[in-house]
Amino acid sequence: MSQRIHSSLPLIDVEGATYRYPVRGGITPAPPAIDAVSLRVEQGEYVALLGHNGSGKSTLARLLNGLLVPEVGHVRMLGHDTRERARRQFVRERVGMIFSDPDSQIIATVVADDVAWGLAARGLPREVIAGRVDAALAAVGLTDARGRAPYELSGGQRQRLAIAGVLALEPACIVADEVTAQLDPRARGEILALLRHLNRTRGLAVVAVTHLLEEAALADRVIVLEQGRIALDGAPGAVFADLDRLRALRLVVPEVALLGERLRRVGRAIPPDALSPEALVAALTEKERRPA
Numbered sequence: 001m002s003q004r005i006h007s008s009l010p011l012i013d014v015e016g017a018t019y020r021y022p023v024r025g026g027i028t029p030a031p032p033a034i035d036a037v038s039l040r041v042e043q044g045e046y047v048a049l050l051g052h053n054g055s056g057k058s059t060l061a062r063l064l065n066g067l068l069v070p071e072v073g074h075v076r077m078l079g080h081d082t083r084e085r086a087r088r089q090f091v092r093e094r095v096g097m098i099f100s101d102p103d104s105q106i107i108a109t110v111v112a113d114d115v116a117w118g119l120a121a122r123g124l125p126r127e128v129i130a131g132r133v134d135a136a137l138a139a140v141g142l143t144d145a146r147g148r149a150p151y152e153l154s155g156g157q158r159q160r161l162a163i164a165g166v167l168a169l170e171p172a173c174i175v176a177d178e179v180t181a182q183l184d185p186r187a188r189g190e191i192l193a194l195l196r197h198l199n200r201t202r203g204l205a206v207v208a209v210t211h212l213l214e215e216a217a218l219a220d221r222v223i224v225l226e227q228g229r230i231a232l233d234g235a236p237g238a239v240f241a242d243l244d245r246l247r248a249l250r251l252v253v254p255e256v257a258l259l260g261e262r263l264r265r266v267g268r269a270i271p272p273d274a275l276s277p278e279a280l281v282a283a284l285t286e287k288e289r290r291p292a
């Protein structure tokens, strides 16, 4: 359902992109929300975009799919530059966005119709739409809810519906902007597992915006933003190795990470990206099973 595209070009190539929100009636220009950022997202990557409030995560997310366009620099998706108006539709169709409020993304009054909406808007034949709706609902586990009203669904189910709507468009990348923020812990875990599953099984690239270290720990790569610039970029194990640096970047270091840090100090081999109780327990028992 997602499209692994045969191309030697990077999936998304951000090159020296700067974005500044317009200030109404102001004389002094606002500081850039994204400031000369360069980064590449490759096909099939799972990237977490981390940063404290106002660091520029949502702005960068919107630049990635052409909802916003940089005033300086470029964002290219498979070579299509979002600064060229005629190319923007190509990018928006292949880089799907999901936001934290599921209700703002639901349009129709019946689940299946909601998934069909974006496809119908593209004028696809009815049989194609039906097939894609079925596949998308199955992919998010909402087949049985297809005839229900979205308002009857739980928050987690509504967020899965939003994901189905994006999947039906067969994207190469999903940009998820704090999509678990309004969910309870169980639904939060389900949505994260779903995104990870879609990434692993379909090669769908995921850029997941979050301000939670424990969510970012699930990614292959973590990018930390600070005042519109990239402060850190690397594997979770490398990025989370320096907790003081993360504190300086005004990120909340979870209790589990503090515990891991203390255990490391007394000689236990706890990887820095063991940021869930489960991961910590796994790291501890792993050590016991493998005698030194």
Ligand SMILES: Nc1ncnc2c1ncn2[C@@H]1O[C@H](COP(=O)(O)OP(=O)(O)OP(=O)(O)O)[C@@H](O)[C@H]1O
Pocket: 021, 022, 033, 051, 052, 053, 054, 055, 056, 057, 058, 059, 060, 211
């Ligand atoms: N629509 C807007 N108009 C003007 N300034 C904005 C707008 N949206 C964001 N900003 C400013 O741009 C900067 C980056 O905001 P952005 O929303 O990208 O950050 P964020 O990391 O997503 O924050 P949060 O964690 O609160 O979601 C902030 O200084 C913010 O105040």
Ligand SMILES: [Mg+2]
Pocket: 057, 058, 059
């Ligand atoms: Mg945001």
